[in-house]
């Protein structure tokens with residue numbers, strides 16, 4: 001996920017974590033949450049398998065999301081998968097990694113170009129300046145679509161802080177205007193988390209990958225060998241999938257996000273065979289880009305079925321010559337709403353708003369219109 005509108009949209013996704021089925025094995029952090037974090041915004045460390053840890057936000061609603069960071073302990077150093085979504089998140093990655101192992105970070109794999117997965121790089125690289133930073137060539141090309149400065153820039157910071165202040169004020173206003181206690185508390189928590197994020201974002205600057213690949217590369221090791229692969233377009237045009245064959249752990253980046261997917265600017269048609277390939281690895285744990293680890297393929301199956309359903313509907317409408325708008329009006333979301341959001345009509349309604357962009361992208365693929373990263377999918381004018 002990336003950018004403001006994208007993060008706003010993900011509010012729903014994060015909120016739905018509340019109702020997601022979870023795996024108890026991954027729910028207890030290795031250290032207590034900080035006192036100044038009632039929202040669960042700050043990442044906490046969890047053990048996943050021998051030599052594998054996960055740094056993630058508490059499952060639950062987050063108005064500002066931070067991508068999951070996986071820590072793999074190889075014999076001669078650590079490998080991170082993603083680096084946190086802001087300088088503040090990156091500083092916490094550094095601190096938490098020191099709590100897991102005394103070894104240095106030797107490599108960081110960036111799963112895709114969205115900032116919630118690599119805007120912490122500047123701080124991580126301060127601590128381990130010689131680390132390899134690995135991404136697909138396509139991800140590398142888009143890492144600074146948002147236009148971050150090369151070095152800390154007070155004027156850029158001021159512009160960003162003004163945006164965060166407006167967002168925080170909006171949540172405070174919603175809290176004050178709430179008609180019931182639950183909404184009042186929820187919007188107040190949103191405002192608090194927005195404040196935490198604005199503090200995290202101060203002093204941001206961009207860092208890039210220094211090693212790129214197009215197909216696959218290996219980080220060999222006796223105890224925790226790593227295979228980094230590009231399996232096809234999914235959430236973006238350059239998603240890296242990381243496989244640990246010894247531990248049978250697969251880290252997917254945002255090719256899998258639970259408990260609800262994030263589809264904007266994505267490739268819903270090309271996505272399906274990649275998810276099918278991921279199933280064939282025989283993983284015991286799947287670490288998604290956000291949300292709780294999965295210990296079986298049931299969530300993958302749900303994602304695949306939902307994508308196939310949308311793609312089939314969209315292709316049929318497109319083949320009949322219907323416009324994107326006509327197609328968007330006709331695609332039936334009811335089964336997807338139930339699959340991801342249960343039977344609550346409000347959640348189903350919200351799911352519709354989260355799913356609508358996937359129709360545009362599926363339509364683009366069905367009609368052979370290029371999808372441009374960082375832009376909404378749209379028909380040719």
Ligand SMILES: [Zn+2]
Pocket residue numbers: 001002067114116117254289290
């Ligand atoms: Zn993300």
